[in-house]
Amino acid sequence: MGSFKQTQTTPYTDQKPGTSGLRKRVSVFQQENYLENFVQSVFSTLPQLIGGKIVLGGDGRYLNNHAIQIILRIASANGVAEVLLGQDGILSTPACSHLIRKHGCNGGFVLSASHNPAGENGDFGIKFNVENGGPAGTSITDAIFEFSKSISSYKINEGQIDTSLIGTQKLEGMTVTVIDPVADFADLMESLFDFNAIRSLLASGFTLAFDAMHAVTGPYAKTIFGTRLGLPLENLLNAVPLPDFGGGHPDPNPVYAKSLFDLMYGLQSPDFGAASDGDGDRYIVLGSKFYVSPSDSLAIIAANAHLTPGYKDGITGVARSMPTSRAADMVAEHLKIPSFETPTGWKYFGNLLETGQITICGEESAGTSSDHIREKDGLWAILMWLNIIAVRKQSVEDITRQHWKQFGRHYYTRHDYEAVKKSKAEAVMNTLRESLPDLTGQQLLGETVKNADSFNYIDPVDGSVAKNQGLRVFFESGARFVMRLSGTGTEGATLRLYLESYVGPDGNHNLDLAQATSALAQIADELTHLKKTVNRDRPTVIS
Numbered sequence: 361m362g363s364f365k366q367t368q369t370t371p372y373t374d375q376k377p378g379t380s381g382l383r384k385r386v387s388v389f390q391q392e393n394y395l396e397n398f399v400q401s402v403f404s405t406l407p408q409l410i411g412g413k414i415v416l417g418g419d420g421r422y423l424n425n426h427a428i429q430i431i432l433r434i435a436s437a438n439g440v441a442e443v444l445l446g447q448d449g450i451l452s453t454p455a456c457s458h459l460i461r462k463h464g465c466n467g468g469f470v471l472s473a474s475h476n477p478a479g480e481n482g483d484f485g486i487k488f489n490v491e492n493g494g495p496a497g498t499s500i501t502d503a504i505f506e507f508s509k510s511i512s513s514y515k516i517n518e519g520q521i522d523t524s525l526i527g528t529q530k531l532e533g534m535t536v537t538v539i540d541p542v543a544d545f546a547d548l549m550e551s552l553f554d555f556n557a558i559r560s561l562l563a564s565g566f567t568l569a570f571d572a573m574h575a576v577t578g579p580y581a582k583t584i585f586g587t588r589l590g591l592p593l594e595n596l597l598n599a600v601p602l603p604d605f606g607g608g609h610p611d612p613n614p615v616y617a618k619s620l621f622d623l624m625y626g627l628q629s630p631d632f633g634a635a636s637d638g639d640g641d642r643y644i645v646l647g648s649k650f651y652v653s654p655s656d657s658l659a660i661i662a663a664n665a666h667l668t669p670g671y672k673d674g675i676t677g678v679a680r681s682m683p684t685s686r687a688a689d690m691v692a693e694h695l696k697i698p699s700f701e702t703p704t705g706w707k708y709f710g711n712l713l714e715t716g717q718i719t720i721c722g723e724e725s726a727g728t729s730s731d732h733i734r735e736k737d738g739l740w741a742i743l744m745w746l747n748i749i750a751v752r753k754q755s756v757e758d759i760t761r762q763h764w765k766q767f768g769r770h771y772y773t774r775h776d777y778e779a780v781k782k783s784k785a786e787a788v789m790n791t792l793r794e795s796l797p798d799l800t801g802q803q804l805l806g807e808t809v810k811n812a813d814s815f816n817y818i819d820p821v822d823g824s825v826a827k828n829q830g831l832r833v834f835f836e837s838g839a840r841f842v843m844r845l846s847g848t849g850t851e852g853a854t855l856r857l858y859l860e861s862y863v864g865p866d867g868n869h870n871l872d873l874a875q876a877t878s879a880l881a882q883i884a885d886e887l888t889h890l891k892k893t894v895n896r897d898r899p900t901v902i903s
């Protein structure tokens with residue numbers, strides 16, 4: 361440690377982590393000392409990492425390998441004792457969370473910009489997770505940001521690690537242990553789910569297609585579905601991770617996972633289709649010619665988890681992010697367990713998971729997970745579905761329709777207006793915010809406003825407050841819409857409009873989704889002049 365170099369640097373003003381880590385264009389990260397400044401800010405903010413043990417890996421996107429070497433050299437100079445490094449610099453977000461917990465590490469870095477496009481002209485990102493395996497909370501990320509604004513030097517050692525070589529190497533005084541990125545995670549999955557039952561299901565002629573979207577889950581899927589569950593490898597699509605994700609946009613939704621949707625709605629559609637995102641924390645599930653919305657999937661998983669070995673004693677509670685449909689709340693009510701509504705972003709589930717108040721949580725943005733780790737977990741959710749199907753011996757569609765028969769259906773859709781002018785997006789939000797006090801009682805296109813507010817959250821565990829986490833308009837019919845600005849975009853602003861209408865158990869569950877939510881979209885537009893203000897005639901993405 362004695363020989364490190366103290367390198368002078370000048371601060372950047374924009375290193376504020378968003379909903380999920382620091383996420384910027386590759387060209388931003390390529391600026392002189394940009395990555396170095398941020399990484400040093402993490403080590404300077406968290407003295408517990410000195411002499412400690414951390415996990416390191418990423419989703420394999422462009423800059424991954426370069427960033428791995430830089431972080432190793434800075435970690436070594438800052439006195440980190442040991443790093444667990446995924447082979448070839450690869451680790452999915454859920455696998456990283458698991459490794460931190462399993463090996464009692466002090467934290468870990470995941471290099472990813474999730475589902476954002478990769479490659480030289482794409483995005484890069486860096487997330488720091490704390491010792492419970494979950495994303496650092498805002499008190500930590502704020503402190504890192506504060507430090508980054510006045511950083512004047514960073515510590516760095518010389519040296520290089522061969523990331524392909526499983527085993528132990530040294531970088532100055534620091535031990536670097538290169539590990540198989542998949543094995544521990546696959547073992548964890550095998551401990552939670554009935555792999556024998558799933559293997560039998562797959563052997564019985566039940567067909568499955570999984571799309572890894574050329575991102576990190578390829579190797580995980582090969583081991584879990586292929587080696588351990590006996591699925592022929594030709595059922596794994598785009599399973600080779602590429603630095604530019606094959607030019608795609610690995611966000612598993614109807615727009616970006618179009619080829620999977622085409623397959624699932626085609627003539628010879630498999631019984632089950634699934635996909636994951638860039639870093640493996642998101643997922644979608646489809647049946648033959650049938651798509652399960654992530655909000656419904658969360659509710660169905662909560663209602664059926666007790667059928668799987670890892671959750672056979674039931675679940676303690678559920679949580680969902682505020683914009684996620686309220687389908688999971690109804691399951692909680694039925695199970696007589698608490699349900700929580702948190703701001704958008706996985707970090708807000710952390711305290712509830714830590715204190716055992718919830719077992720399962722999820723977001724409408726295709727993230728669901730449980731207390732087995734402290735991140736969302738795409739493959740976990742997919743295996744959960746497979747295990748439930750193996751037990752219930754019903755199709756994805758039948759399970760979902762039965763769920764609606766019992767709890768009613770929350771028609772749910774999200775309209776994203778991406779890369780709009782920041783000032784315009786803010787103007788839309790302001791228009792709605794200013795109108796909130798006058799909305800109650802107003803009649804709009806057959807709906808009556810019940811109440812409207814800006815969502816504030818008080819963490820029930822530590823009392824911390826998160827204000828203005830989205831604007832909500834509720835209607836007497838049980839419908840609502842929510843509007844908020846994304847905290848993960850890298851270009852202009854992304855405005856998200858979340859639409860939800862409800863029909864009870866005896867209602868019509870066969871409406872066209874767009875039709876069932878079109879009045880709400882129209883109301884939102886009339887109240888905010890959204891389309892006119894951002895100068896778009898339709899959303900960029902509807903999911």
Ligand code: G1P
Pocket residue numbers: 379380474681704705706723724725727845846847848849856
């Ligand atoms: C988006 C999703 C949110 C998720 C986050 C990180 O954040 O909406 O649910 O936790 O990505 O994956 P947003 O861009 O809306 O701030």
Ligand code: ZN
Pocket residue numbers: 473474475637638639640641642
């Ligand atoms: Zn992700």
